[in-house]
Amino acid sequence: PSLFALNPGARVVIGADLGATHALVILTDLSGTELASARQSMTISDGPETVLGWLVAAIGTLLREAKRSSSELAAIGIGLPGPVEHETGRPINPPIMPGWDRFDVPGLVQRSFNVPVLVDNDVNIMALGELSGNWPDTTDLMFIKVATGIGAGIISGSMLQRGAQGTAGDLGHVRVPRGGEIPCRCGNTGCLEALAGGPALAAALNALTGGELTSSQGVIDLVRSGDRDAIQVIRQAGRDIGDVLATCVNLINPSVVVIGGSLAQAGEHLLAGIREVVYRRSLPLATEHLRIVPSVAGQNAGVRGASVMAISHVLSPESIETASLSAP
Template identity: 80%
Template sequence: MSSFPALPWTGARPSTVPAPGASEVFQLLRDGQPRTRAELAQLTGLARSTVASRVDTLIRLGLVAPYGGAASTGGRPPSLFALNPGARVVIGADLGATHARVILSDLSGTELDSAQADLPITDGPERVLGWLTETIGALLARTGRSVAELAAIGIGLPGPVEHETGRPMNPPIMPGWDRIDVPALVQRSYSVPVLVDNDVNIMALGEQRFHWPDITEFMFIKVATGIGAGIISSGSIQRGAQGTAGDLGHVRVPRGGEVWCRCGNTGCLEALAGWPALAAALNAETGLTLSSSADVIRLVRSGDSTAIQVIRQAGRDIGDVLATCVNLTNPSVIVIGGSLAQAGEHLLAGIREVVYRRSLPLATEHLRVVPSLAGQRAGVLGAAVMAIAHVLSPEAIEAASAALT
């Protein structure tokens, strides 16, 4: 059993905590670089005695620990302090349309253990979240970590989510999930913060954090059954007023005509470039019976000229929408992920062809359109990043500090 105090789920910063508090000192140590009290005092402008008090608080919370020793300039060597990533663990869960992936990580994002299963989201919240809570217990047991060390749980779902409440909102492929209180169901087993977001947002977080950490203007495009974007601007995920920011699949495209979409409108991008649309087009052209994105990918990779033409046109259609996004948000990097991204350069070539032609030259001067490096792990990594960000937020640190007094 951990001896560290619990880190509470927080709201506003407590008025009883003096400002600046322990969180200001902690944010300087969060990058893992060891620093002395003198360096912290210089960086914050606080008195040495105040810094010493804040560091002591962070040590008591278990979030900071002494680190080796610094070179002495005369007298006793100064002490170094750094983030203690093993103080707590978090769970990242990516619950997709047909799969479930879970990782247990420390506060630096280092994976400690993982699990996955073929688990349709259509099985409903009780079964899917029941599997999740059982798996969390198994991961904790296998790694020798206690429930008391679990600080937060991040979950990604394949549909619109009201991030503030963690409730799915009218998710089209998640029957039985509409407005379900996902955090409350999980908290029946684990009394920790449970943060929920849609799958594309967590993919963006995972890809950016682990592969593009210096990029603050970033888009992740998931191309699968549907098509969506995770948008990071000024280093923060952009969810919009109702959590639907980035729903590119239901933007009308020039080639859409009167093609019906499952949303009830016509001409939507998803109705032309999602894998069901591509499979239907190829079945009509070739007489085959493709029934999955994997079937489409296999045909493209076999060198079939019809499949290559169809996937490249899908890229052009996606590029039509992304060209507007580039002019509107001016990202530095656009990452293409999701199951159809496995089609490789044929899809990317179509996207680049239109984006670079239709977007403003200044917006594309340094723009990179690249395949996902995290691949299928982008979502689960991003869910862990979301949980860690909450645990190490200034509000959480201040509340935990106040609880010690």
């Protein structure tokens, strides 16, 4: 008999989180240990050639910093802030990504690095990052990103659930009881995002106070300073999210719900509103052991998840079988 063990340093992978206004890239070994990283402020609306051009250059820089060759790179995982057809890696009608619709993201990156390139939406990779880093023994988890938009990454039976067309978890465009005829950017009315997304909260607080907030960060700052109107607005946002999430808890029965995204910085006031409705409206059995918690990984959840996605591909039975067949 012989004992075999994985050598995690034998190959490396790239994880990239390309957000609306930022880009974060890490180089890790096959255990997920970070070897090098790069961060850049940039706008996703600059277009795929500009953003992915920076990414390709950053990958080369990280490999040199870690003294690794491109032949040691095994895969690249990328998260994008919009709907993605996971099988092809192409964004599909992404609302904040002009010029990206059906763009061949893997094809452009593979011109420089001939390795598998996996692409998914940002909420899915955040769910993977949070799961692997903080809830490794959990088989059923939901990650809720609350920011400009609202979405969910769903882990069920230890598997990421993307749905038939990759749109599973799009909570932001579910109609909520309080929504009425409030218009949403998707063309419908009464959507959760139109009530509880970042711009909606800034507008709601302006209506209460006569202020001139232009972003959700202003709302968060006021909540942290103890402003009663801001706390009222963020607490109601939590209740609205809870209305939709209560149905998800009954339907999917997760054991952990993680709240992340920029608005999670509002802390316990948002969580309290969510918990208030979920625990009241969901089935008692579904909430008996349910935990609703803030994200621990924070801003690193996405890039960590992108790395996990790449590592999972490299170590999958199919990839190992392919590699063994092609070995001399």
